Amino acid sequence: MDPTGLSRSHGKPLFKQVYDYIWNRIQRAEWTEHDKLPSVRVLAEELNVNRLTVFKAYQQLKDEKKIYVKDKSGYYVHPGISMPFDDLDYPIVSSYVQKSHLSEIHRVPAAYQFSYALIDPYLMPNRYFSEYVKEIFDLYPTVLSTYSTIQGDEELRESLALFFTNKHRLHLSQDDILITSGSQQAIDLLARMLVQPMDTVLLERPTYSAAIDIFRQQGAQIIPVDIHPYGYDLEQVELYMKQYKPRLFYLNPTFHNPTGYVVPTEQRKQLVELAERYHCFLVEDDPFREIYFDQKPPPPLFAYSTEGYVVYIRSFSKYVAPGLRIAAVCCRPSLMKHLFTVKSLADNGTPLLNQKMFLHYFKSKRLQQHIMKLQTALNIRKSIMEKELSRTNWTWDSPTGGLNLWVQLPDSIAMDMLLAKSLEQSISFVPGTICDPSKEATSWIRLSYSYINEQKLSTGMKMLIDLAEQLL
Amino acid sequence: MDPTGLSRSHGKPLFKQVYDYIWNRIQRAEWTEHDKLPSVRVLAEELNVNRLTVFKAYQQLKDEKKIYVKDKSGYYVHPGISMPFDDLDYPIVSSYVQKSHLSEIHRVPAAYQFSYALIDPYLMPNRYFSEYVKEIFDLYPTVLSTYSTIQGDEELRESLALFFTNKHRLHLSQDDILITSGSQQAIDLLARMLVQPMDTVLLERPTYSAAIDIFRQQGAQIIPVDIHPYGYDLEQVELYMKQYKPRLFYLNPTFHNPTGYVVPTEQRKQLVELAERYHCFLVEDDPFREIYFDQKPPPPLFAYSTEGYVVYIRSFSKYVAPGLRIAAVCCRPSLMKHLFTVKSLADNGTPLLNQKMFLHYFKSKRLQQHIMKLQTALNIRKSIMEKELSRTNWTWDSPTGGLNLWVQLPDSIAMDMLLAKSLEQSISFVPGTICDPSKEATSWIRLSYSYINEQKLSTGMKMLIDLAEQLL
Structure with a gap:
């Protein structure tokens, strides 16, 4: 695979940047319907680009019926194009603002939470902190x-x-x-x-x-x-x-x-x-x-x-x-x-x-004890998850540390469908594509074994495996 | 004054952007001494700009002896130009990274702190928080x-x-x-x-x-x-x-x-x-x-x-x-x-x-009582600062709220000198220029009356005024 296949789409060609410049301003209603747009020459000078680049941008806007040409004299904003900003997604924000893919998944609450790469709150030293917080205030x-x-x-x-x-x-x-x-x-x-x-x-x-x-x-x-x-x-x-x-x-x-x-x-x-x-x-x-x-x-x-x-x-x-x-x-x-x-x-x-x-x-000194406790508890949870997975033909490399399994499912399972069905049953996981800069890991998922307790882990995995089998 | 006087300098002309592109890469040692640089034609295509723009950038680099021309065949990196990154300020970081002016001033500790627009820690409900923090842990x-x-x-x-x-x-x-x-x-x-x-x-x-x-x-x-x-x-x-x-x-x-x-x-x-x-x-x-x-x-x-x-x-x-x-x-x-x-x-x-x-x-209910207490305390501090200032010919509009006085000093006082002398005596204030996008408020300073207690406020102001008078 061409390693730049994905990234090239992010290096916007210059004419597209000029296109965006014009289209942004139309959508923000800086130029409104039937307004005459700057001539190719003027805009090329203003943006310090080649006239052909501006021409190319105008052509595409014309093809998309966002602007029109009159009497060969110039370009005008097409009526019904600029919109109040409430309806718009794009031009309000800086063009580099991205979706936050993981947070979108975490917005959906789930009882069988395999998408959080976080440690179970009940494994944490909550009581200790609660007792010693007063000391902090006394000290400082x-x-x-x-x-x-x-x-x-x-x-x-x-x-x-x-x-x-x-x-x-x-x-x-x-x-x-x-x-x-x-x-x-x-x-x-x-x-x-x-x-x-x-x-x-x-x-x-x-x-x-x-x-x-x-x-x-x-x-x-x-x-x-x-x-x-x-x-x-x-x-x-x-x-x-x-x-x-x-x-x-x-x-x-x-x-x-x-x-x-x-x-x-x-x-x-x-x-x-x-x-x-x-x-x-x-x-x-x-x-x-x-x-x-x-x-x-x-x-x-x-x-x-x-x-x-x-x-x-x-x-x-x-x-x-x-x-x-x-x-x-x-x-x-x-x-x-x-x-x-x-x-x-x-x-x-x-x-x-x-x-x-x-x-x-x-x-x-508690820190070191706490870490040792965590290592044991998480290793057990990992084993439980792997035990449930062992009855499938899914594949993974058993990790010697960390919070996750990276698991490959049969190609024939439609991952979007599996995620949707899972969320319906309050099971969440991370689809591999969002971990892949080239979005190709379509048959992979990330399962975190760190967040829910042993019993839920076992039940949730059984449910997830059943769901996947139904989709085969 | 031309309101864009300042901003134009931030709208970099395209040739300067090309200049930066090349110079960054030389400084990062992507192109090192005696390396042949891309031809005008190639770089113009790569960056999708006019050849003249690239030519202009190369000319300036040549004038500055950062690159040289050989046999009219092309441009080469001048020896002794690219540096290990430890000595460099600029090209390591994104060109938009700015100085944080206020934090630079706050880095210098001062006993007579007039530069913090913060409220005196001793006016805060510290004890209350200390006593009730345990409740928070019990609740959550x-x-x-x-x-x-x-x-x-x-x-x-x-x-x-x-x-x-x-x-x-x-x-x-x-x-x-x-x-x-x-x-x-x-x-x-x-x-x-x-x-x-x-x-x-x-x-x-x-x-x-x-x-x-x-x-x-x-x-x-x-x-x-x-x-x-x-x-x-x-x-x-x-x-x-x-x-x-x-x-x-x-x-x-x-x-x-x-x-x-x-x-x-x-x-x-x-x-x-x-x-x-x-x-x-x-x-x-x-x-x-x-x-x-x-x-x-x-x-x-x-x-x-x-x-x-x-x-x-x-x-x-x-x-x-x-x-x-x-x-x-x-x-x-x-x-x-x-x-x-x-x-x-x-x-x-x-x-x-x-x-x-x-x-x-x-x-x-404590919040409202606390705010009323603050209003009184800060008003007293403001009065103390104004009383000290009243023996000068400095001018300000007495504010009806907030934490600061915005004070104009005689033009003849060299503000840099005043700040340096003040910091030496552990007095800090904010020079007006850093509050002014056009950096023209050279005779103004911001004095916060909110951070230090009445006695220090009075002493510190006397010291500051004396210093300023010595500089007249």
Whole structure:
């Protein structure tokens, strides 16, 4: 497959941009019916493009009966074309605003929730937080009436730097860390900071669907890089870096979402070398590192970075208190000063209370015990899901960590139908196509085993399998 | 003054965009020293622009010795030009990333803090929150382990809708409200949603400096609209709307930041009519409504909106618990669905704990008592600041609400020098230029009387005035 098949459609040709320019203004009623439009010559000068480009745009608008020609003297707005904005979808908003595919699915409530890659709230240290929150207020009496610094609470960044240095040998200081409101915000800020419209971005295929939406929103051209149980095809990655000069490669090499794959150590080193050679940033998203069932995963790519091309996103709150929305971004000073600015304009800093609450749990001994408990509980849930699946001919690679199974169903099952029928019965899952930048994974689905309890998991899976069999 | 004087510099000519395209790639080392650059013909085709445009860009690069010509056969990268990215400011980041001017000032700690338009933490209900936070955890045991819906907690939106309807007759349902992490995020999301590069945006002169940075970051062309004690010159506003077809007008008509002016009722109605006639959104930021010293201000512009052109941003947490970072955006369904998407990709929703904590204070009777206490305390502080100023020949309009004085100093004082000397003595203020989209308010400063206590306020003002006199 042509890897750019999908992305070309996002690099709008210039005449189409001129078309949009005119059509936007007609729809916004800046030019209304029977208004004379600027001549080809005038518009070409105004937009600083070739006259032929404007001509081509006008021709298409004419063909679509949005404008008409009179006496060969010029172009006019067709009557009945401009509409009040309430009826319109498109021209109100910036053309890069995308659908948020995952959030559309999550809007539908479901009892058998296989679409949330979140951990069951009942596995969380709720009671502990409830008991110790008062302490936070005693320790920091004005915690609610002061802002955090924009880069994030110093005490928290110091603890994180220590943790990264001791645990992953990342050699960081607190100045290399910025706190964001969850890893979603981290990806969004980095996209805004690093990517301009028409820049090329590499994404894994499959990948986290919101990342696809975020980079599209930023106007990026996306080139998918397949991820396999053994990692990437590095020759292919090098070829893409050479050929397309991508700005960045967003990747999740440890218990990858949705497949659960772990990119091996040797490839990690080579990837960093490639990134440095081709000046391509690696944005490493690493939220599932602690959720392993067997052995500890290899060190982050960031550990092999010497020239500063790796940016590391680490969400911790996911398995402690997702409601706090706390993640850390690590990068070198040259990037940090820009990240600081983008964060400052985006929200002026993550709330201090949330940072302090997380900090004290993070520093306590309970954290390690809690993680071990989670590993056991999630491994059991994974086994239950796999046991139910074992009576089907569906296929998947059993992951050694993370929250999801990436499952291939028989081609003959109509996935739209399965999703619709499932939602009717209060079962939700993520269709593979929204995890695929090229939307080709039509026979795949992502099933999260992390959110609902053992009994529901078993019942829900039985129902889902039955539904799929009825559709065969 | 030509109102577009400033904005034209942001509407980059096409040849300059081509120049940037080439120069970016050289600086990123995609093309390195002695590399042959694409021919004029090839690049013109690739970028779909006129060959002359590319030629012009190459000529400028040649004049600047960034590239050279060899044997008339083509253009080559000059040696010693591309640099490792650590030394670079510009090409790493998206060209629209701006400085965040206000946050730069706030980075310097100051004992006599006149630059924070925030309320003194010691005037806040800290003790109350500390005592009642446990209740929140009892009421919502999984508050930390679940996400809020993306649009915001339903219970909170319902309370807000009721409040808006009863108190301001805004006729809203909870579906018309989205919760953001502070009003800063609200402005940023709306800018991303409504503004494309090259779109025109009207901003008040002076205005909230972060708003200038945000709209610039979005690539907007900014046209300033002067705000006076009596409001705007509506003929001028209409002229601008007719001539520049702005996408939106961002405004703060109630105890305006930094001037404290209140736009009168009659103008509010007329503004909404203009907005509807010229299809220009009004983004109404209304954080200071409750901080009045005399009489209640007129209703929000939103109250006069029938066609949906007004978007209303209301930050409440500012005078209750700024650390919670809670604001509400109100708009009509056609816009809400897009705002939902942008918010979803930005951070997946504001933390639930923060929303629930705010909700319960908002619903309690303490809120009204607290606001009355604040009004008194802030009015006293304002008087102290004005008393100190009365021994100078500086001028200002005494505001009837809000947190700031907008003060004009004698022209002969070098403002940069005053700021530098002040910071040395741990006094901070906001220089007027950063509140002015055209950077012309060189003799003005913003002094916030809200953050430090009476005694410090008095001492700090004496010190500042002495410093200024020494500079005369």
